[in-house]
Amino acid sequence: MSITLTNHDFLEIAPELFSTHSPRKIGNAKVLEEFGNIHFSYFNTGNGIAYGSFDGYFNDEVHLHSWEMEEQSFLYFNAGETLHFKSISDNRTFDIQPKSMMQGFIQKGLRSLGFYEKNKHYSSHSIVISRELVESFSKETMLAHPLSSAQHMFQIDDYAQMMHAQKILLNQIQNKHIFQGKLQELFVESKLLELVYCTFQKPYLHVKENFSLDDYKALHKAKEIVLNNLITPPSLKELSHLCALNEFKLKKGFKVLFGTTVYGMLHAHRLAEAKNLLEHNDMSVQEAALHVGYKSLSHFSKAFKECYGIFPIQLKKERKYFYNTSL
Template sequence: MKNDLFKDFVATRSHINSNNHGNIGFKNNYISYEVNFFNSGNGLSYCAHTTKCNNELKLKVARGERDYYSIFFNHKGSPNVIKSKDKTFILNEGQMCISSAPRYDISRYYKSGAEYNTQTIVIDKNLADRLNISKLITKFEFGTTNITLKQRQIFHELSRVNLLNSEFQGLFLEAKILELIYYICDDNSLEVTSLSNDEIKTLNKAKDIITTNMQNPPSIKQLAKMCATNEYKLKKEFKEYFGNTIYGLLQEKRLEKSKVLLEMNDISIKEAANLVGYASMSHFSKIFKERFGVFPSWIRKK
């Protein structure tokens, strides 16, 4: 099992290292792993990982030959357990941490039955030195901090890169990643949200309601009433906290679920569209192509 799993990861990493951007992954009896990646070619790279485990796993990243910084983000999903040097981090949802490599091996632990949705930014030390941010990055090393609202918004923008023409994707991704690094390193840019814990709970409740009722979601007026708030406040704070509008986030979740359904290959495109709340096939195909860069029929053939 370990040898097969190791070969799968080696093949995946080899593909990432030899290409500028793309999507790759594998699935076996032990793990389902998918990664969207981008390499700028000048010392900056970004990966968005989705990992589902059927067994407990430990993956070790050994020391490499070049110096770089890895910034780990647990944007959503199960807590990540990361061990670097003599410290172990519990990276909960909504947190980030920074580690230097290759000075230390990095081990990541995965629990059986858990799903992990993480992002990693890798910055070559030479690039960090040129940008004069090495000292700022190391200041945060071996500690966790919360992901700010502004950083959440950037993650959302990164997830929509397929909306752009391919010739602009690299430029857009590099600009957004550098913007994200700026908001990590610049103390003055750290945002203090005015949202209370109760308001955040209300926003998460609203999100849960619309994502569990995709076929027949409530109107914003009904949603506000269900969450004991008013429409204006709900729309404003929802956009601030999640970096997307209510119906924008609903569309994202609908498309993500439809893609998963189509990948199962046991339902038709029309059935998948209907299950997530789309009655018009032409509209569904259009926005699916905008989001993922391919039509639903391509997913079925794959």
């Protein structure tokens, strides 16, 4: 048996939240508590950009019925389970896979359904952008379809794996609790605007560069090699040889395809692994740093602070505090 809810049920805490013409507002709350354990964070900048994050699960299968009230561009980042989606207006269905991002347009009057399975963990980030803003973007970026030329009520212009830079920014937004009040608001807005900028300025290999399908495969192989060798990574020369791609194409392609350098990705994944160790194990900061390949504790602490907005020792203290208060 399934339960059908509407976007008005879901956004009862702020019914006009995803109207890009609504006033500035930020907050978070548990929603639909009678149906599951669901946390919702939101931020409407008041300047044509609104953000919402969803994290949790439903106790029963849920069909979330949405009816859009205005035309807008959207960015959707899926950090949880596969979401099954149907555009009722266009009679089209598709799946949004984990760690993927989608960019497109919503026409006024779109009716859609999201299918949420029982007890599965769903986690997503949505950004909607006003018609006026996205039309200005289309004049300055590689955005192919301004809103007025959309062929469907729900139009997808890009669907791909999340870029490394997008993952970092989303993670920073999720860790906004390290700030309070207006400082938190300023922090979230700066990261949100950077995320929008990063996404709309994303270059495409098939448009800007002369990369073949074999080059694509080689770059993904290089990424896999790097992530499987966080502690003792190969040099650029060795990596180039292992994936059969010259160093120039390796460096340039990595930056374009993944939004970061080879070593930028390496360090980010080292930090993510270290954060996981500090949050879920009794390792010291120095042990965690060494475990992921950092020889310098000061270098590790500085890099961790730049990535997560908090020093690793502070993270350890917070974990200890929450652990003790739960006894």
